[in-house]
Amino acid sequence: MPDFAANTAIIGAGLAGLGAAARLGRSGLSVDLLEAEAGPGGRLATLEITETGRQFDHGGQFVTVRDPALRMVMAGLLDRGRAARWNAHIVRLETDGSAQPHPVERFVGMPSMAGLAGGLAAALPLTVRPHYETGVSAIGGEAGAWMLRLTDGTVAGPYNRLVLAMPPHAAASLLRDRLPDLASRVGSVTMAPCWALLLTLPEGRKPGWDAAFIAGAGGEDRPFSWIAHDGSKPGRTPGGWVAHTAADWSIRHRQDDPALVMERLRAAFTALTGMEAPATAARLHFWPEALPLAPLETGFIWDAPNGVGLCGDWCLATRAEAAFISGHRLAGAMGAA
Numbered sequence: 001m002p003d004f005a006a007n008t009a010i011i012g013a014g015l016a017g018l019g020a021a022a023r024l025g026r027s028g029l030s031v032d033l034l035e036a037e038a039g040p041g042g043r044l045a046t047l048e049i050t051e052t053g054r055q056f057d058h059g060g061q062f063v064t065v066r067d068p069a070l071r072m073v074m075a076g077l078l079d080r081g082r083a084a085r086w087n088a089h090i091v092r093l094e095t096d097g098s099a100q101p102h103p104v105e106r107f108v109g110m111p112s113m114a115g116l117a118g119g120l121a122a123a124l125p126l127t128v129r130p131h132y133e134t135g136v137s138a139i140g141g142e143a144g145a146w147m148l149r150l151t152d153g154t155v156a157g158p159y160n161r162l163v164l165a166m167p168p169h170a171a172a173s174l175l176r177d178r179l180p181d182l183a184s185r186v187g188s189v190t191m192a193p194c195w196a197l198l199l200t201l202p203e204g205r206k207p208g209w210d211a212a213f214i215a216g217a218g219g220e221d222r223p224f225s226w227i228a229h230d231g232s233k234p235g236r237t238p239g240g241w242v243a244h245t246a247a248d249w250s251i252r253h254r255q256d257d258p259a260l261v262m263e264r265l266r267a268a269f270t271a272l273t274g275m276e277a278p279a280t281a282a283r284l285h286f287w288p289e290a291l292p293l294a295p296l297e298t299g300f301i302w303d304a305p306n307g308v309g310l311c312g313d314w315c316l317a318t319r320a321e322a323a324f325i326s327g328h329r330l331a332g333a334m335g336a337a
């Protein structure tokens with residue numbers, strides 16, 4: 001049997017691709033799940049600093065669960081130890097310096113955010129075959145017989161149906177040659193970038209909360225929208241801190257010299273938390289397509305005549321659970337039970 005022999009190809013193994021793959025697979029449909037990275041998860045990611053071995057959840061920080069389909073999936077992940085509740089002191093930090101509790105049920109991957117996607121991938125039905133380190137560089141062929149050119153130069157297909165489960169600009173560039181109208185609709189969705197400041201600080205020092213949403217974020221003196229003691233999550237080593245810049249600030253500073261960004265963010269971190277952020281303890285990561293500014297709210301796109309679907313947070317709402325639900329709903333529209 002050839003390596004790529006399924007009826008449907010899903011490109012992207014983030015939460016959206018995993019949500020679609022699980023439902024299509026459960027209906028007995030054969031799926032090739034093609035992912036450019038070495039493992040699943042996409043923006044729900046973990047970064048390891050090689051010099052120290054310390055891991056940070058540098059992308060999605062937690063997952064909320066409102067949808068019944070995702071609640072069932074999360075129950076399975078909790079049972080199998082791939083997720084845990086994050087029962088931390090999480091606040092909204094007001095501009096006057098006061099901190100208001102922000103109590104919502106939040107879940108994290110175990111032992112890191114990447115563990116959650118790993119748990120979802122491990123539970124995929126046997127009819128779904130994941131292919132990691134398998135980037136797609138172009139779509140060829142035609143409706144009913146789509147061919148995928150892979151980044152190693154080989155070709156996969158033909159596929160009856162395609163699902164693009166990736167951020168909109170990446171999807172638009174793959175669609176442009178064969179389906180230009182769909183590409184321009186998808187390409188019009190704007191994603192904000194994000195700078196992530198990652199810090200390793202001495203244990204024991206805390207600003208009185210574990211994580212904070214920052215009110216009034218985005219101005220020059222208030223760049224962060226979120227600061228968290230990564231070490232307050234279950235299964236993590238204490239002392240790791242993650243701070244994310246707000247969309248407005250990130251857009252204005254997307255082209256800046258990383259060294260200057262680092263300097264400004266370290267100063268802002270100290271101003272907000274009262275904790276020193278030495279340069280030797282700091283790393284910076286840039287997310288070019290972090291969060292959708294104005295998601296479509298249609299839930300997904302399904303172009304039935306061409307057999308091409310799209311899903312992701314940008315089709316529904318700005319959070320991880322929306323990505324999963326988007327994939328799950330798309331699979332339903334494609335006929336999965």
Ligand SMILES: Cc1cc2nc3c(=O)[nH]c(=O)nc-3n(C[C@H](O)[C@H](O)[C@H](O)COP(=O)(O)OP(=O)(O)OC[C@H]3O[C@@H](n4cnc5c(N)ncnc54)[C@H](O)[C@@H]3O)c2cc1C
Nearest residue numbers: 012014015016036042043059060061136312313319320323
């Ligand atoms: C900094 C940051 C903080 C966040 N914080 C939160 C939070 O606290 N709570 C929350 O709910 N959400 C948060 N989010 C959002 C959440 O991470 C996303 O909504 C969710 O992970 C999106 O999933 P997705 O499957 O739609 O896309 P992605 O996770 O982007 O997955 C797309 C996948 O497609 C793959 N891919 C792309 N192009 C190709 C190609 N050509 N070939 C093969 N594979 C390809 C990528 O490698 C990736 O794995 C955050 C995101 C970021 C970046």
